[in-house]
Amino acid sequence: MKEIVVIAEHRRGELRDITWEMLCKGRQLAESAGANLNAILLGKGVNHLAEALKPKVNKVFLIEDERLESYNSETYERALVRLITERKPWLTLIGHTATGMDFAPSLAARLKMPLATDCIGIEIEGETCSVIRQLYGGKINASVSFVKQGPYMATLRPGAFPVLEKDPLPGEIVPLPSPLAAETLARRFLQYVEAAVAEVDITQADILVAVGRGIKDAENIPLVKEFADSIGGVLACSRPVVDKKWLPKGCQVGTSGKTVRPKVYIAIGISGAFQHVAGMKGAGTVIAINKDPKAPIFNVAHYGIVADLFKIVPVIKDKIKGLRKS
Amino acid sequence: MNIIVCIKRVPETTDADISIDKSGKDIDKSSLVFDLNEWDSYAIEEAILLKEKLGGTVTVISMGGEESNESLRKCLAMGADDAIRLTDPAFNGSDGFATARVLAEAVRKIPYDLILTGTQAEDDGYGQVGVVLAELLGIPHAAVVNRIEVQDKRLKVHRELEGGLEEVVEIDLPALLTIQTGINEPRYVSIMGIRKVAKKEIKSFGAPELNLKADEVGLSGSDIRLEKVFLPPVGEAAEILEGKPEEIALKVSEILRDKGGLS
Structure with a gap:
């Protein structure tokens, strides 16, 4: 059976809207292709997020590690390369957000997986996928196809896919051991900085x-x-x-x-x-x-x-x- | 600090009336004005600011036809030291991944500490090339960067997240950063400035010089293929207020009164 996975995006203890948007689109794709819909959740102390994801998917693959506490492209890539190589999902969905733009292209390149970015539409057509993207700042739409056979990766534009209520799925949380070793990273998360408070709100x-x-x-x-x-x-x-x-x-x-x-x-x-x-x-x-x-x-x-x-x-x-x- | 900046020449479409060309796969560009991709103008400015502060060189690279010289010269006029153009009919139709592959082979020939690209291009908007390039070169990266501080052999950079939030990360050199608009104020380039660099040599490399086979680049080296373009469907279109300016103004005041509570 085909597998579609959504990489859950979260920040400071909350799942971001794009995650629900991807799950909703993912559900529709899974139903049309007779596929399973699963989520991958990376973090530390995020069991409550896994619980929230559960009714939306067949499985939540949960990797908890203190090195995943704050998003870092390097730790994310290492964990995801391992998991995706093992599970070989047919389609991996990632948000076209500041986070997804930072790790999806390098993850796809490392996995040698075709990637379509910033999709505003995506449909499964037999054994392949077609997507809709925008060109020239949104003045033109383009229908784009993948050249090779799957597996595929796509990043979805935030706000482009509606979130609709659906019957819950019999979700199961599957905790997995962290593949991260004690190695030095070339990139390190330091902190978040809030925008300066404006004079007028x-x-x-x-x-x-x-x-x-x-x-x-x-x-x-x-x-x-x-x-x-x-x-x-x-x-x-x-x-x-x-x-x-x-x-x-x-x-x-x-x-x-x-x-x-x-x-x-x-x-x-x-x-x-x-x-x-x-x-x-x-x-x-x-x-x-x-x-x-x-x-x-x-x-x-x-x-x-x-x-x-x-x-x-x-x-x-x-x-x-x-x-x-x- | 030796810096490489990857740039692209793109058509200006923000204010242009655009139409689809005969192939149905692109817009008609015959009447459009071209310029340096907006994100890239911030990337080249940032490179020159770093050079002015720390010394070193700035090399600018672009994949494209001979017309890309125009944008490369603009970068030279801004203060870049060298320009390289990657031109080969085999490169035509490259997607984001194939473009990164071409750039990677050119970058390997040049010593560098830092590579800057724009976060995305105005035309195809992949937002992908820079980050794939970093992966192909095996160096760390950070995307959507809106502030850079150099600290010896590493950088402290701010990444722009959503809702006004920023993420601060430390990254070891050599590294690649994709630059967000607004990070600086790109300097103005005068016609005199362009004239001064008109004679400067722009090196050009094709697929053979880069040891790239034809099937690794262009359409055959790409993962995705554009099938056709079309105008975005019109949603619930606005009711257009027509008439003399005075009549329109009256209508606006009525809307503000009814919907905005303006007395």
């Missing part, structure tokens, strides 16, 4: 006005800030604005920034890359202003304005100012 705002790459220059930021102020909103931004140091990291909405759920979210000059959308799709009402009618942001927005932000934003600001005065 963008997660608490009812109205957020977020600005993106379309603002073109730091000197144009006040235009949007004044607009935000005029409607009692808080200024936020997408990643490129922080990369260019035009606004501080605390203003950033998206995967590597904050997740926000305001009543109204106004996206100005933001194209709508998935990393950004992941942080704002819970907003009540989304208004997007972008000059490109094909910008992906219009797929998530409730209202769209196809216009040059430098022309339309001042007009909206003045109109609302006028209305609020009267």
